Amino acid sequence: MTTQLSSGAVGRGLGDRVILAATIALAIVMVLPMLWAVGLSLKTNAELLVDTNSVLKAPWTLRNYYDILIGSGVFRWLLNSIIVSVGMSLGVLALSSLAGYGFARLEFPGRNVIFVLVLFGLAIPEQAVILVRHQLFSDLNLHNTYAGLMLPGMSAPFGVFLMTQYFKAIPTEVDEAAMLDNASRFKIFWRVLLPMTLPAQATLGIFTFLHAWNDYWWPLVSGTNEQMYTLTVGIASTQMNFAESAGLGYLMAQAVFAGLPILIVYMFFQKYIVRAVSGAAA
Amino acid sequence: MRHLLATLLSCVALASCGVRQAPNEIVVQRFFGTCKAEYGNRTDVENAEGECGIMTTLINRFSAENPDVKVRVSPVAWPGYNQLAAQLASGDPPDLVTMHLSAISDYQSRKLLEPLDKDLRAVGVDPNGFTAASLVSVSKQGQIYGLPIDNWAPLWHINMNYFRQAGLVKDGKPILPRSPEELLAHARQFKQATGKPYFVQALANERAAYTRNLYTLLMQQSVDFFADPQQVKLQSPETKQVVAMFRQLYVEDLTTKNQDYAAATNGFINGAGGVYLVGTWMIGDFDAESRKAGRPLTNGYAVMPWPQLYARDATFIDGHAWVMPVRDRTPRQRDAVFRLLKFLADHDFEWSRTGHLPAYKAVIESERFNALPHRSEIAKIATTGMPLPSAVQRQFPVQDIIGEEMAAAITGHKTVDAALADAEHRVNDLLFHLL
Structure with a gap:
């Protein structure tokens, strides 16, 4: 032995x-x-x-770093990226939590059909809808606004799916106990169940923030005014032609600079990110 | 709950924030990067260097001299056409945009650009003053759709120190081939004498270079490969001969291989080969390198247009222009746009210091232009330069397709015949499906 x-x-x-x-x-x-x-x-x-x-x-x-800080609207773009990423994350958390609660707890006609329709969203790539979406936002005069930059990312099928599964995992006895204490539906959601979903909220919030921060394609075609550039688009706009040879140092400084905020987020939320990734894998 | 509501209302207010254009403000959207740290407020165009520096100081000076006009410069990531397409689709394009001459057809054919003839003449810019190459590039259906900024062409940047070693210099000038056979002979002679490949080429991520060389050599044979702007013909014996020549250069190691743009540029500077096939924009950098001591290019740099290998002296050219997208403008904005165009036309010499060829005959014939390093050697491109026919659309993707297929043939992944058949099919398929 x-x-x-x-x-x-x-x-x-x-x-x-x-x-x-x-x-x-x-x-x-x-x-x-x-x-x-x-x-x-x-x-x-x-x-x-x-x-x-x-x-x-x-x-x-x-x-090269001096040139970035002094020679461009980088602080404006940084602010835009923060507003868009934080706004989108909050929006996704709010909408996905409400939708997830609805799908997990409420009985209403067509619930399963609607849930499946939402899940279809996971299978549709952004490129397939970008033209129609661009036209829609154009008709609504939403380009070059923060709403225009944030709203598309707020329809998050993955978030709805995640929150639905999370709410489903919470025993219904919790709701029933709160109802016995005379709590309203919203109060049960807001005061009782939502705090219990914090780990899932952290996962979803972090993923959404990272996605919004790194997004390039939609901000490129929606925030076309320099004042509305996000950091990714703004930094790309400062590159000279053939930057890969004639402006390599500056190009690399841009890459480092653009990655720094994410690095800082990672340092502060490392625990949650690791948990989120391992949780998503599980 | 009140806090929640207040937060939500604040978010909505913030989310609807945007930017509006003032009545005297014009938006100028351009590539060429930003360099505000060095040139942010400077107006001394004469002392500025490089594309970004010269363009920034030009617009700064215009703003300083025209205080009643507000110019908002909006730099875009090169080449910026995704953004422009989005802006046009949403009805909010800028007032002036930098555009490659080869891209004008794509927008003009959809009536997205304003013809400029009348207003340009009204402010004193006569299109007859454009060089032949520029004039033909901005002319569509008998009208002018852009103010040309410059022309550029694929050039032969030459390491004269190696050429001397290979016995390819006479009277201080490089001896250039006059036929495809002579080109191969020179390349072999060069390799034998120096141990280096004759050509340095950026082919890993710059395959359009292959296409530009092909266009040039077809133009020199007067092959009308775009007789029908919607159908390319690439299976001619002339085309096959050109591709076969590049294949031979590759097989015999007479060219550098597997290098991207940065590696090829770096390689030429560090003496990797004799002739670097790249555009006008590198003249300044290589000239500066030739003035440093103890470097492979020290006192040994020359630059020439593509040598004439066939009956006609011709080089494929492209270039840049300012175009004016169709949109509503106040009379003040319209006036400001044309004042700026006139200013830029008047200062074309300054732009030619970037290495690009001037778009105006008066500048290209001027003493001060010809006094710039190496410019007199390439000035003839203003008359020998040829763009593709103006009705050919999607010239960028067409270049990429042909370059990809040529690369496949040259590296031996396809036969020359198969590659050219595929190129022809793919290009024609693209052009057939144009909206």
Whole structure:
């Protein structure tokens, strides 16, 4: 018995080490291009035009970051991205929670059909509807407004599905107990059930925020006024032609700069993001 | 509940925020990047460098000289046509837009651009003053649909130090081939003498370069491959011969391989080969490199148009123009647009310092233009340059398709015949399905 245990422990130790080594190797593969991008961002465009390996040698400079901060409307675009991402996340949370509660708890005619229709939304790619959506928003005069940038992302079939499943997992006895205490339907939803769905809300909120922050296609065609650019679109607009050779340092600084807010979000919400990803996988 | 309601109302108010255009304001949408850190408020155009610097200072100076006009510059990610299409669809296009000459047909054919002849003449810009290459590029159905900014063409950027080593220099000038056979012979001679490939080419992500070279060599043979603007003909013996020549260069390692644009540019600067096939815009960078000590291009850089390999001296050209999308404008906005166009036309020399060819005969013939480094060698493109026929639409995707198929033939993934048949089929399919 003892022998079996120790050989198992040794086997597990070896296995762990192999997994750890593989993880480190993969992490290096993942991190190196990012470090290379950071390195490139600290060199002048002129140096990189001649030799990209100069990244390994001094001098380094913060000039590219200075150019981004001083030379563009980056703070306006940052603000726009924050408004759009936060607004969209709040909207998705509100709508998905209400819809999820409805599908999970309320009996109404056509409930299953409507739920299936909502789920169809998961299968329709954005590109398939973008023309019609663009025309619709145009008719409603919503382009170049925050509403125009936020509203399309608020129809979130995944969010409705997630919240429906989450509400379904909460025993109905909880509702019944609250009803016995004379609570209204809204009060049960707002005060009792919603707080119980916080883990799902965190998952959904984080995913929505990341999606909204990184979105490029819709903001590109809806927020066409420079004052309404989001960070992704604004930063792309500052690139000169053939930036990949003549403006490589600046290009990389843009990439680093655009990624920083997400990195900060990740640092603060790391626990929730890991839980969200593993929860989604489960 | 009140807090919730107040928050919701605030959100709605914020969400409906947008931007409106003032009656004296014009929106100028352009590519060429932004460089406000260096040129944000500067108006000294003469001292500005590069596309972004010169364009920014030009518009700054116009604004300074025309305080009654508000110019809102809206830079877009290159080339900006997705945004423009969206703006046109929503009825809110800008007042002026930078557009490639080869893209004008796409918009003009759908009546999305205003003809400019009358108003340009009214402010003193005579289209007869445009170079032949520019005039034909902005003329559609007998009217002018853009103010040309420049022309550019694929050029031969030459490492003269290697050419000297290979015995391909005479009287200080590069010896250039005069036939496809001579080109191959020169390339072999070059490789033998220097150990380097004759050509440096950016082919991994810049396949349109193949197409531009093909267009050039077909134009030199007077092959009318777009006789019908909706049907390309690419299976001619002349086309096959050109593609076969590039295939031969590839097979014999007479060209660099598998390089993207950045790698090829970097490679040429660091002495990877003899001739870099790229456009006008790199002249300034390579010239600066040739003035540094101890570099492969030191005192050894020349630039030439595509050499004449066939009966006709011709080079495919494209370029940039300002176009004016159709929309309602106040008289003040309209007046401001044409004042700005006149200003930009008057300052075309400044733009030509970017390396692009001027769009005006007076500039290209001027002493100060010809005094710029290497400009006199390429000035003839203003007369030998040829765009595709103006009625050909979707020229960008057409370039990509032909370039893809040429790449397949040159690298040996398809036979030349199969690749050209596929290219022809794909292009014609695209053009057949135009709205």
